[in-house]
Amino acid sequence: MNARDDIRGRSVAWVFAASTILLCCAACGGSQHIATSVASTVSSVSVSCAPASIAPGATSQCSATLQGSGSANLAVTWSASAGSISSSGVFTGPASPGQVTVTATSVQDGTVSGTAAVTVAFMIPPSKHVVMVLEENQSYSTVAGNTTDWPYLNALIGKGALPTNYYADTHPSIGNYFMLTTGQILTNDDSSTQVWNVDNIARRMLAAGVSFRVYAEGITQGYVGGDTGLYVIHHNPFAMLSDVAGNAQVAGQTIWPFSQFAADVAANTLPEFSFIVPNVDDDAHDGTPLEADTWLQANVVAPLSSTAAFQAGGDGILIMDFDESLDRDTAYGGGHVAPVLWGPDVKAGYQQTSATIYQHESMLLTVMDALGLTNPPGATANAPPMGEFFVQK
16 A cells, blocks of 8 residues: 555545544534533612611611622622712712612623612601600790890700791690690690590500600699699690590609609609690790790709700700790791700701791601601601701711
8 A cells, every 4th residue: 555545544534533423422412511601691680778768978888689690790880869889889978868869780781780769868866855845825036036035045046956947737725735746636625625545656655665754833643634723734735645644554654743853853863755834824825935934944944954964975855845826827827936956966056947847747756756756646757857956976
């Protein structure tokens, strides 16, 4: 065999061998074992941020969970409709309140993203020492800036906060007291002594184990009866709520003569919520505004000022509200009034800058938020919160 035949023979052998291999692979299903690349895809991105509600300028940690196939790239890029967010998902709220949308977008596939909502709102600081005092029948203009009739209260405005767009809900008094405790007007009959079985702040405090006391001038412990002396029951809504008035044990624990307030302050045993009912001479209803102002300074603010709760680092919140304006002022139902807030977490010297209209249901919401009570009753559920008056932490 010459060289040419040898080459020809080897060529045939290679062809035969190659054919055999291909046949073998086909016969044994070898094509199923040929390595192929699996496409890597991202199908969805879900986002969560905790906490979901923050104060302006506060932070929330956001995280993204991606669903995909293959060796998908699980990295995301972050963006926010307001404020800012870092590459690690730390969201910093803007200076103004509002709803912010946080978005995480897949690095591998920019068409796939997920979102979460973060509420930026002025927050009410928690408090174990909320004190509310109700004064009577004064308009905003007869109080704010009137240093002749209300010298001390105006001095306190300089140290505390003044809602300038705050209105009572109705005339006469009783409906406003019920709005401050139930979120409803219930009645406009000042002579009514009906006991109401409706959702209210007393019910919520009892259910949550939040301590509270009513300190009223002119009555004895546990008294839930009608007018006596200078005390009028329609200035004490707790005495007309079934959770208190319908339970002698609860009434005995929560309804106290005003003298007990000084004793509790001195002993550092104030409850988490105190509701003070001055008599009709001391709340400016029958007495003069100056008499009410002097009484407020000597009997409420001065004692509280000596307690740790109302000094730097404390959590005390004092609310001095007016039930209604003068009868001729019917704006928003009960007229323009001038409540004052004071305490370590209240913005010092702050007068409202927002255009928000506040009413008694917002004040009830403020109290409930401070006490950690949820699901506010009645109109309170949709009332604008009053967090702008507090220091944001």
